[in-house]
Amino acid sequence: xxxxxxxxxxxxxxxxxxxxxxxxxxxxxxxxxxxxxxxxxxxxxxxxxxxxxxxxxxxxxxxxxxxxxxxxxxxxxxxxxxxxxxxxxxxxxxxxxxxxxxxxxxxxxx
Amino acid sequence: xxxxxxxxxxxxxxxxxxxxxxxxxxxxxxxxxxxxxxxxxxxxxxxxxxxxxxxxxxxxxxxxxxxxxxxxxxxxxxxxxxxxxxxxxxxxxxxxxxxxxxxxxxxxxxxxxxxxxx
Numbered sequence: 001x002x003x004x005x006x007x008x009x010x011x012x013x014x015x016x017x018x019x020x021x022x023x024x025x026x027x028x029x030x031x032x033x034x035x036x037x038x039x040x041x042x043x044x045x046x047x048x049x050x051x052x053x054x055x056x057x058x059x060x061x062x063x064x065x066x067x068x069x070x071x072x073x074x075x076x077x078x079x080x081x082x083x084x085x086x087x088x089x090x091x092x093x094x095x096x097x098x099x100x101x102x103x104x105x106x107x108x109x110x
Numbered sequence: 111x112x113x114x115x116x117x118x119x120x121x122x123x124x125x126x127x128x129x130x131x132x133x134x135x136x137x138x139x140x141x142x143x144x145x146x147x148x149x150x151x152x153x154x155x156x157x158x159x160x161x162x163x164x165x166x167x168x169x170x171x172x173x174x175x176x177x178x179x180x181x182x183x184x185x186x187x188x189x190x191x192x193x194x195x196x197x198x199x200x201x202x203x204x205x206x207x208x209x210x211x212x213x214x215x216x217x218x219x220x221x222x223x224x225x226x227x228x
Contacts, residue, residue: 032214043114043201043219044153087153093213095143096166098203100153 004088009105012082018075020104022088025069031092033064035073036100037084044087044100047073078108112136114220116202122226125194131187131223135204142185143217144177145201153201159185160208189225197227 005023012018024033034049048055048062050071055062061074075082086104091097115134123129135142144156156169159179170176174192179185189196203217 034216041221043203043221046216046218049214049216095141095158095160095208095213096155096169098143098145098153098217099155100147102152 004090004101006086006088006102006104008102009107012075012078012106012108014080014108014110015077018073018078018082018106018108020073020075020086020088020106021070022073023070024088024090027068027090028092031090033062033068033071034089034091034098035060035062036087036089037082038087038103039081039084045084047086078106080108080110082106083108114202114204114218116200116220116223118223119221120224120226122228123192124228126191128188128190129192129225131189131200131202131225133185133187133202133204133220135183135185135202136218137183139204139206139218140182141205141208141212141217142179143203143205144185144187145203146171146198147201147222148198156187158208192225192227194227197225199224 032051035047036044038044048057048060050062064071087100117132142159146154157164157177161182162179174190177187199222201219201222203219205215205217
């Protein structure tokens, strides 16, 4: 799977949009971009995924650049409960490829 | 509940003892996965089940680790003769299917079992 690079930590004010970047410059054509997050002492939570097109759901939006070498997860109105570690994963669709690195620790402050 | 349930939530045991961890997947999910997350580390894939079958066991760290699934539902992960390096959070996830388009569907995780080996 392609390697991803994420900032170690980010801060965001409550109510503001949180934009979390992810670089995946060696992504292959058959690799998807997935985002999960993990709140302290809980299991990972699925957020969103995409292949080429931008995606939006009730939690977030995913913007993938045209060359697919990077993507941005957007939480449109961050709340305190969005404080978590956010993981960007690039994977081919096989059962064993959902593995996380260090992720980005997002701290949402009042 | 509707989510993935794992038990126990915490387990402390002495080195050399055997431990058994349990996972109840979301009802109807045929795919079940086991992962390990060590302190400050990422997520490590261990094994997956499609129904009661585990096609790929290569992710298990050693032959002290084994897993089974019965009735296409509950799964147990067993660690024999535990070592201190086995200390970690063991996570279970399930998804509707592990074939074809099912692989694109998200995996839903439980809150894990925190295993501490003294």
